[in-house]
Structures are given as C-alpha cells and as structure tokens.
Amino acid sequence: MSKLVLDKLKEKFGSDVLETHDQFGDDTAVVAPRAWKAACEFLRSDPALDFNLFVDLCGVDYPERSPRFEVVLHVYSVSKRHRIRLKARVGDAEGDEAELDSVASVWIGANWFERETFDMMGVVFKGHPDLRRILMYPEFEGHPLRRDYPAQKTQPLVAYRTEEEAGLAVDKVAPFGLDEGMSFGRRILQAKDN
Amino acid sequence: MGELTSARQVTLEGSESGFATTKLEDLLGWARKYSLFNYPFVTACCGMEFMAVSSPRYDFARFGAEAPRFSPRQSDLLWVVGTISQRQAPVLRRVYEQMMDPKWVMAFGTCASSGGFYDNYTTVAGIDKIIPCDIYVPGCPPRPEAVFDGLMLIQDKITSGNRTPAIVKPRNDPATALVKLRASAEGAVLEGKRGRRDEEPGR
Numbered sequence: 001m002s003k004l005v006l007d008k009l010k011e012k013f014g015s016d017v018l019e020t021h022d023q024f025g026d027d028t029a030v031v032a033p034r035a036w037k038a039a040c041e042f043l044r045s046d047p048a049l050d051f052n053l054f055v056d057l058c059g060v061d062y063p064e065r066s067p068r069f070e071v072v073l074h075v076y077s078v079s080k081r082h083r084i085r086l087k088a089r090v091g092d093a094e095g096d097e098a099e100l101d102s103v104a105s106v107w108i109g110a111n112w113f114e115r116e117t118f119d120m121m122g123v124v125f126k127g128h129p130d131l132r133r134i135l136m137y138p139e140f141e142g143h144p145l146r147r148d149y150p151a152q153k154t155q156p157l158v159a160y161r162t163e164e165e166a167g168l169a170v171d172k173v174a175p176f177g178l179d180e181g182m183s184f185g186r187r188i189l190q191a192k193d194n
Numbered sequence: 195m196g197e198l199t200s201a202r203q204v205t206l207e208g209s210e211s212g213f214a215t216t217k218l219e220d221l222l223g224w225a226r227k228y229s230l231f232n233y234p235f236v237t238a239c240c241g242m243e244f245m246a247v248s249s250p251r252y253d254f255a256r257f258g259a260e261a262p263r264f265s266p267r268q269s270d271l272l273w274v275v276g277t278i279s280q281r282q283a284p285v286l287r288r289v290y291e292q293m294m295d296p297k298w299v300m301a302f303g304t305c306a307s308s309g310g311f312y313d314n315y316t317t318v319a320g321i322d323k324i325i326p327c328d329i330y331v332p333g334c335p336p337r338p339e340a341v342f343d344g345l346m347l348i349q350d351k352i353t354s355g356n357r358t359p360a361i362v363k364p365r366n367d368p369a370t371a372l373v374k375l376r377a378s379a380e381g382a383v384l385e386g387k388r389g390r391r392d393e394e395p396g397r
Binding site for chain 1: 318319322324
C-alpha cells in the first residue's frame with residue numbers, strides 16, 4: 001500500500017522528486033521547490049491517491065545545510081487511508097530567498113499553517129491569500145524560530161518601567177540556574193555582547 | 195464585619211444611639227477593604243485556580259471580594275492571572291490605566307510575577323515590568339490558601355495605606371522540611387553503617 005503513493009509521485013515528476021524513503025510505512029518524499037505546488041495538486045486530485053485531509057505544515061531550520069530550511073507537509077487520505085510526508089528545501093545561508101508556492105488553494109487548511117511558518121521561520125509562500133504574521137505581532141523584527149534568533153531576545157511593545165519608576169529591581173533573575181532554561185539562547189546573547 | 199485593629203480603633207461613645215469616631219481615611223480604607231471589586235485578567239492555566247478560589251468551596255466572597263467587574267472602570271483590584279505575552283502587554287497596560295484610583299494589582303502565580311519558566315522572546319518577565327504591582331502570589335499555580343493570604347495582605351495594605359510591593363510567604367517553610375529530610379537520610383546512613391559493623395565483629 002505504502003509504495004503506491006511514492007511510485008506514482010516518482011512516475012509523474014521524475015527527477016523533481018529528489019529523494020524518497022518509506023521506512024516503517026512512513027512515506028516521505030522530498031520534491032524540488034519548483035514542483036511543490038504541482039505535486040500537491042497531483043496528490044489531491046489523483047483518484048488513486050485522493051489526499052483530501054490536510055494535517056500539518058511546518059518549517060525546520062538546519063543552519064548547517066544548504067538549502068537551509070525544510071518545509072514539511074503532512075497529508076492524509078480519508079478514503080484510501082494512507083498518508084504522506086512531503087518536504088521541500090529552500091533558502092540560502094542568510095535565510096533569504098526562502099520562497100515556496102502556497103498550497104492554501106489546494107488545501108484550505110494550509111492557510112494558517114503557512115502563515116505560522118512564515119512568522120516563525122521567514123519562509124515566504126508565494127500566492128498566499130493573506131500572508132501576515134499569525135502568532136507574533138506585526139512590529140516584531142526577525143523570525144523567532146530561526147536558529148540564529150537569540151531565543152531570549154524580547155521586543156517589547158510597551159516600554160518597560162525603569163527601576164526608579166518602579167522603586168524596586170525590575171530585572172529579576174530567572175528562577176533557575178544559568179545552565180537551565182533556554183541556555184542556548186543565552187549563549188548567543190552573551191557571544192553577541194562580547 | 196471584620197474587627198478593626200487596636201491602633202485604628204473605632205470608639206463607641208454614648209449608649210443607645212451609638213456613634214463612632216474615626217478618621218475619614220480609616221473609614222474609607224475599612225470600607226474599601228471589604229468591598230473589593232475584581233477585574234479578573236485571566237490568560238492562562240492559573241485561571242483554573244482562580245475559578246477554584248472564586249467558587250463555593252474556597253469562596254473569596256467571604257472576604258467581600260466576590261463581585262467581578264468586567265469593566266476596568268468599575269473595578270479596583272486587578273487580578274493578573276497567568277502568563278502575559280509581549281503581544282498582550284499593551285492591553286494589560288491599557289486596562290490598568292483605565293481603572294480608577296484607588297486601584298490595586300495582584301500578580302497571581304509565578305508567570306505573572308516573574309515570567310516563570312518562560313525565558314523567551316514572547317513572554318513579559320513579570321507584570322511589574324509594565325504596571326505597578328502590589329502583591330505577588332507565587333506558585334504554579336498557587337494554592338487557594340496562598341491566594342487568600344495574598345488577598346488578606348492586600349486588605350492590610352489598603353487599611354495601612356502602604357503601597358510597598360509584598361510577596362505571599364509559604365505557610366510552611368520548605369527549608370525546614372528539607373532539614374528534616376536530610377536528618378532522616380543521615381540517620382538512615384548511620385544506621386546502615388552500624389548494621390554493617392555489627393555483622394562483622396572481627397574487624
């Protein structure tokens with residue numbers, strides 16, 4: 001059962017399917033970004049595949065890789081009872097040119113997930129009906145789930161009270177040690193200070 | 195009716211008609227203390243504990259604080275219950291600014307007090323970064339008893355007029371429990387050693 005989907009994809013898109021594996025029935029295909037939308041439309045419309053349920057779409061940042069980001073899509077077929085994971089790799093080392101076609105027109109559920117991926121990772125989905133930030137506020141600069149964003153760096157919308165105003169130490173120490181919490185974020189901040 | 199403290203006693207003079215003399219600010223403080231109108235700014239899981247506190251089992255109505263007012267203009271105690279994200283900060287600030295004086299603020303739970311374990315780009319590390327705060331109730335979430343301690347602390351502060359921020363202390367000091375635990379562990383180790391020595395009398 002599981003081979004069918006990958007075989008059909010490979011047959012249809014040839015060299016645009018960069019790699020596949022189906023370990024433990026876990027079908028995965030990496031497609032070239034230019035074939036992304038066509039592959040999605042094929043998955044949705046082919047009667048033998050019939051992927052009619054959108055499950056998830058997210059981004060992963062691999063700073064050491066090139067292309068840097070991986071956009072991961074999970075879809076499921078309610079009628080055929082099979083699922084597939086589709087991946088596309090985009091973006092250069094600086095995180096620019098991370099662009100991919102939007103599949104919100106294929107599965108309407110992808111709309112907010114693409115907004116989230118744009119918000120957190122900075123992947124731009126071309127042809128998206130309303131590509132705005134969804135979790136962070138519009139004033140936020142940068143994309144917080146990128147590995148080079150210091151996890152602790154806040155961008156307050158309201159100016160913090162000064163210590164004179166508050167009459168007490170406002171900058172409290174976190175209730176845990178330096179090696180706990182988001183220690184990786186702290187390391188990046190310290191490195192930037194030095 | 196709660197009792198008034200001895201320093202700020204209401205003296206009854208005359209007999210049957212009965213009148214009291216007091217200072218106006220004391221009388222106002224006494225009245226405010228037992229008629230707190232709450233504005234619950236509930237954002238996160240601490241809200242469950244807030245519901246427990248406000249519902250009949252614990253019932254903060256006993257303290258005269260049962261009336262929630264969902265308009266900041268009618269309320270005088272702002273309960274910040276839960277995590278405040280950076281995106282919410284302007285809203286909280288505005289709610290606080292819309293409240294009429296005199297007003298008090300309670301940080302309910304660790305997240306509202308200090309940001310808690312959220313050590314990241316999206317959380318305000320304590321509401322005192324954006325608005326003045328009178329009472330910090332620690333706990334994740336705080337037990338209803340701790341919330342009552344906080345509420346009574348606020349009532350004390352209302353009568354005394356003291357606006358210094360205060361923290362609710364644990365009723366049982368966890369450090370003493372730790373000392374006991376350590377003593378019992380050491381006792382067990384000592385007993386273990388003694389036992390071994392008994393087994394080997396020749397050494």
